[in-house]
Amino acid sequence: MSSAEALVLIAEDEPEIADILGAYLAREGLRSAHALNGRQALELQAQLKPDLLLLDVRMPVLDGWQVLAEVRRRGSTPIIMITAHDQDVDKLSALRMGADDYVVKPFNPAEVAARVRAVLRRTRAQGGADQGGMLRVGPLEIDLEAFRVSVDTGSGPRLLALTLTEFRLLAHLARMPRRVSSRGELLQACLPESEALERTVDSHLSKLRRKLEEAGVQGLPVSVRGVGYCLEGGC
Incomplete structure (x- = not known):
């Protein structure tokens, strides 16, 4: 799969932020889908099988930590956490629970798009891809x-x-x-x-x-x- 075909699921309860991220991802040749809450994020992750999940920590219904734990239980979809707290404990918690990277609000959407591409390149280069089970x-x-x-x-x-x-x-x-x-x-x-x-x-x-x-x-x-x-x- 080329990077142009990659699908990113944006789990973000603020539509304006999700729209901005989607626009910057599109500039990078990436497709995107949007989930407004944690439960919808899990439903779309199961249905769409995105190549990467951009996951806000502070989400309604189910928070980002709950979504992260469930997605990791299901498999190894790359995840970039979005947190409003620039604290080492949040960063360490995200990485310890299986996130591949994290960004802190307020962020530069161009940087987020660059981080997405970097994580996609890294995970694909690591091999071990699932082919036919x-x-x-x-x-x-x-x-x-x-x-x-x-x-x-x-x-x-x-x-x-x-x-x-x-x-x-x-x-x-x-x-x-x-x-x-x-x-x-x-x-x-x-x-x-x-x-x-x-x-x-x-x-x-x-x-x-x-x-x-x-x-x-x-x-x-x-x-x-x-x-x-x-x-x-x-x-």
């Missing part, structure tokens, strides 16, 4: 529909016996293999129905790493000290 990262092939993972050993594929949680964690990391996912994000995305603690993620990923090593894949997933995990050594 398949993810491929290095020697790993992940079948999202059959819940099956195989390793290319050079002499043929070797199937891995993974638990559902291990599969979910691996698939989540594989969607953007160079992006570091925090333990909190992995917990929300892969164990949403449980009340597990973040250290539970470490335990599951340790078992996953051991199974990958037994199949000849060394050092994956990569642990980034104090941050989280990714699936490529250069992350």
Whole structure:
């Protein structure tokens, strides 16, 4: 998909701001759709499957944090948060919960459009794109529909016996293999129905790493000290 075909969903309760952002995105050759509240944002995200979500924190019905958590539970759609507070805690919270970038109001709409293009370029360059329900990262092939993972050993594929949680964690990391996912994000995305603690993620990923090593894949997933995990050594 070229950048000219990319669709950006603008979740913003102020129509004037949404119109301005849409106009600047159009100048960059990007299409846009608009959601007026958090619930509508989730509905349109599911229906339209946008390439990126511009998400205001202060939204009616469901706020931006709730929308961010749900979109991350669903998958890896790139998200740029829009916040009215230039505070480190808001920025860190956005990144920790899985946002790809953030901008602070009042903002320059041209800069926002440039940030959108940058995030789209980065996420597409990172590879691991979902093609027909398949993810491929290095020697790993992940079948999202059959819940099956195989390793290319050079002499043929070797199937891995993974638990559902291990599969979910691996698939989540594989969607953007160079992006570091925090333990909190992995917990929300892969164990949403449980009340597990973040250290539970470490335990599951340790078992996953051991199974990958037994199949000849060394050092994956990569642990980034104090941050989280990714699936490529250069992350």
